[in-house]
Amino acid sequence: MILLAFVLQTIRIAIPYLLAAAGGVISERVGVIALGLEGMMLAGAFGAVLGSYYGGSAWVGLACAMLAGVIVALIMALCTLRYRADQVVVGIAVNLLVIGATRFFLRLSFDSASNSPRVDGFGGEGSGLGVMASFSNPIVWIGLLALPVLGWLLFRTPFGLRVRAVGEKPEAAATLGVPVRSLQLRGLLLCGILASLGGAYLALDQHQFTDSMTAGRGFIALAAIIFGRWMPLRVAAACLLFAAAETLQIQLQGAQLVPSQFVELIPYVLTIVALAGVVGKSVPPAALGKAQ
Amino acid sequence: PSGATIAPEGEGLDIGIVFDVGGRGDKSFNDGAYLGGLLAADSLSARVRYIEPGEGSDREAGLRLLAAEGMDLVLAVGFIFTDDVLTLAKDYPDVKFAGVDYALSFDDAGNPLPLPDNLVALKFREEEGSFLVGAMAALVGESKKVGFIGGMDIGLIHKFEAGYRAGVMHVCPDCEVLVQYAGVTPEAFKNPGKGKELALSQYNQGVNVIYHASGSTGLGVFEAARTTGKLAIGVDADQYAEAPGHVLTSMVKGIDAAVFDAARAVQDGTFQGGVRVFGLAERGVGYVYDDNNRALIPDSVRTRLQALEEDIIAGRIRVPSTR
Amino acid sequence: MSAPREHGILMRAAQALLAPVLAVAIAMVVGDLLILTYGESPGTVYALLLEGTWGNAYGFGQVLYKTMTLICTGLAFAYAARAGLFNVGAEGQLAAGGFAAALIGLALPVATPAVAAVLLCTAGAMGAGAVTGAVPGVLRARFGASEVIVTIMLNFIVLALLNYAVASHLAVPETLHTEVMQAGFVSRLGAFLPAFAGSAANLTIVIAVIAAVVAWWAMFRTRSGFELRAVGLQPDAAEYGGVNVPRTWLRAMIWSGAFAGLGGINFVLGYKHYYEEGFAAGSGFLGIAVALVGRNHPLGIIAAALLFATLSQGGLAVNALVPKQLVDILQAVVILAVATTVPEVQRLLQRAASAAVRRGSTEQTT
């Protein structure tokens, strides 16, 4: 019973990571640094609430979340792919932009600097904590399946082969008639959609948008990508590992074995360790960040 | 300063309010101050201006902007304004200032340093209100475990925790209080996702009532209460609307009343600088007991709470403010 | 031979100014649209913004105050960028710098001579920033770890640890700041220029400007600056020119961190005289914008820091009409626009330049 609760909570915490990380993997696999994940998630969360509020249903919210993610991805694509702006700068700026924009429109739409009203979402009143309740949320399913499906897509389909080629050596792919730019655009859009679903999960599970509610989860997802070495299943494992650490911290906090802030830092520390190559070096796709 | 030339006209009082991070619409203490402003506007026909500063130097600048415009009363909402409001009160002796949750400084002998005549510190004994809701949680919860969820792990929030724990222990010495904090950065006040998971984990461990003091993070606690069908206790303002049927009560701070009082005092010319503490005795803190939650609270519990309240007011019970 | 030289100067001026000006123009348009969604008139809002910032000494003082930190974080980003590195960690380095300055100020005896105290605190701030910057520097130089990711992750780590230290051990009860320092105070401008009275502007702005001049000198007038820029432009050529590339990276990150750390004395020595959780408040990230708009040139950075400080202070001034989040959006738009227009403008100018040279040389030969 305790174990089940542990597993379920780990999964719930991991869903946003899994979705954003899936988006990040595809983005980085086509050569675009996924520094905008946090912004995409936050935009997704805000879009979900706007959609659900004005559309009256969580499903409309879901659609609007994806739209928001796509808009952010398009902004990034315009800057990095079309105008070849530096990807790191654009990623950071997009995060700042989304934080500002969600606050601005929160004000405009709901006359509050911090919270939206309650909206329709998934789960809620008395749905309980059981297995059924947890899995009645469609985003949970998408989240659990995203990385395995992405793994299949990357390593078992022609699309994936092209994606991998583009991320490693775009000029080689181009000589074979692979449409590099269009593939990068599609990768980025897919990233926007997946990451925004991660944000939508938070907002719709919460039935509410709160200023900066993603709270750095996009960067945890980025950490998982690096720690998982851009391999979907490893990345999924990293997301679950980070989530499990958090669950452990939540469940043990009363015991105060470790000061909680140190548990929170696990993903960041592990990422740095992975980059330093202390336990097997984490090597990104060769063309990552290079303007094409 | 910039607005100095646009001096406000008319007879009514001019009130400026500078909000803490979170700003208007936080469904918590900023909104409480806002409500007080509205009240003043209504019944004193005051003109009220609001500013939401960013961090750092903007806080002082926001206060200064209002003071320089010749406001009659400038309110700073939140402990974080402590230094700024003190500086401003010295710089603008003709303007009255009020600092909500103002953090007092003490001299070496442990006595609070005196405040300027034009500055009033509005302080609340959150621990007293927390004590009562703690007692209520233990009495109503039908469990030996009760929960507390704080936002950022800091002394200010420990005050809520300490009072709450004392309340629980007072009526149920063998009860256990599960205490969790959402983090160590200010983001811990803005992370409802984390709040929900913390609450779910407590409910899962047999807790039936959770009291939160965690800003927007607490919205996740209410969500968890809805999900599990259990109870939560709101903070600062009446948070019944966050989860109707699942909000046992809220520990309310009478910020609105305090703000309104300050405004009226300025209007009447009875404004006095110094510290004003709002505890149970002053009806500055308390808990919500109304039509919404009457059904959740048995009469016996209500009676017991009233007795405890009297004990506290009479000094028979001393509520700790630190853990 | 004057023709090509004039051409070169014009070209350089165009290269330096065209992109930032274009970017600011784009941001203005976006700003107009947002103001209109709020039903306000852009003209009124911008006028109010200017009035509240450059329109009076106090507002300008506030701008100067914010400029100080932004110059430092801008220099931090630029210095690393000149070596081809992205220091996204100024936020953490700045906080570490402020923290160290406050601790030193607390530890010093009250009687410490003012100059010595300020120097010690400043050195401490730069040292703490440098150490924080050295971590990604070492990882990059030694293991080739991406400094972008390491600095991002390190921001979280550093800020959390500082928070923990302050909240759990050092804070004055009921607050998020340490005790007021014993020594190491820097006067505010208002102390001798009464017009600035009340504003947070203080003499550390002078230190920031000196830092910018020193950075300029270090970048463009010293051997190590020459090597630093060579490494940034073409590491292989630098290596060929006898430069130890990894060591240059490490040195660049250390100095970059030191510049960011220096920014901490603005708040701590010049303003509040204690370390407060969250005082950095995004200035680290804004430093990237400042450096980009300032084209990684210290003089440009001073100008860009003034621009962003004006925007940030202006947000408060227009708060009555539009939410100050408008300014957050504008700042992000400026970054995006500069990042986009700089390479585009550069390409255009380069094409024009090589065409001109081509034309010039054929004329010469024929």
Add this chain to the structure above:
Amino acid sequence: MSGAASSSAPLSAAAEANAPLAVRMRQVCKHFGAVQANRDVNLEVAAGEIHALVGENGAGKSTLMHILSGLHTPSSGTIEVFGRDATGWDTNAAIAAGVGMVHQHFMLVPTLTVAENLVLGREPVRGIQLDQMRAESDVRSLAERTGLRVDPSRTIAELSVGEAQRVEILKVLYRGARVLVLDEPTAVLSPPEVDELWTVLRGLRAQGDTIIIITHKLDEVVAISDTITVMRDGRSVARLATASTSPQEIAKAMVGRDVALALDARVGSASPATSATAGSANAALSIRGLSVLGDRGNLVIDALSFDVQPGEIFGIAGVEGNGQSELLDVIAGLRRAKSGTVHLGNADVTAFDVRSRADAGLSHIPEDRHRRGLVLDYSIADNLLLGQQHHFSNAMGLDYGRIAEHAATQVRTFDIRPPNPSLAARTLSGGNQQKIVIAREMGRPFTVLLAAQPTRGVDVGAIEFIHAQLRAARADGKGVLLVSADLSEVLALADRIAVMYEGRLACLLPASACTAELLGPYMTGAA
């Protein structure tokens, strides 16, 4: 223009034979910004022939073939493939029409397997999945059929250069190419591998495929081609039938003057044949037992020893990729040796870093000026400083007064144009960029000069200037180590010539004893 005359001279062999044309490019122009890479190029290739495209570096060969394979669109001109207009098509259209290109630089994805690289963009599927099994079996059978043997399941990163080259050709064949374009395919191959390649290409020709091969090596042209198009300075200047021409004639068309002149121009060597035997104690540069590992961890230089005497130009000839680059890097201090020593005069500099070697009297004209030799965004003055910055410092940092003076002098002395030291190096032409490097390296005290491909990609005028500089250095008593892929250059300048082959000196002879015919076999490992 002499080129125009010679281009009209040879008759179109294909037209004569009345064979159908596989490729016909007419009046093709292509410019990149200010660079005119192709000017009115004409190219005719008959079906079923092997056509060699030759020309010096930068003549525009690769650009022309990129246009043919759809990677670039021409600025003007027309292209026909098998009689169909193909002007301005894209890569996919070119592939569909049977035109496939093997690029000068490998176009393989190192992390993917051989099979994956081959099928990329044209993947066999089962349902919606990639059919990995079929991909591998297709590749295996194609490899069998063509004799280009590779294991389809290995990743590219694990392959040798020769194997990777085979994959490149397979990749094109896999796409059903009937017109194969090979851009300098032999540059990285060992002689047996080259022979293998010829066998494969002849086999393909026998099957009716058309092949266009770009190469710098005239012996290869003679060995494999049926017809030849020569390019110079972006133009097509000659079309020759291989059977009825000679290497001299081809070379003449390539460089636009008599190559024999260059050979005759060799001035009486200052260093006598007596110094032809290595080991003299007062050598300017001496290398002993040098072994070096390459980027792939393989031994690229194997126990090499030789001396360069003062007042001597020591020429190293050889096909590129036989360890020359690594040798130069090690001497310059840019790469660590596995074992062995490097002496400058009497000083053992093996453990010195780049700067200390420079101070000990080593000058170095690197082979890749765009990557190593220049900081392209630095001004001419700053580039003249590169590597010398520590000699121009004073208490206040760099001494810009002296730097400006120095730059002005060097710009004048070495005739760098335009003579404005504040211009960015990027804006200069290739020849003038090279002059900056030479000015820097030769305009300061040195005893040994490493000159790697010193005239690569520069025009005739600049070549003569550079050659004169090298001779002047010799006359001045410097030791010059000249490494060039251009055999005629080595023959024209050097006093002693070594041929480098697979990390060793295949031969070391006094220049007076050398001819291209004699050295050729050593370069290909045949001797």
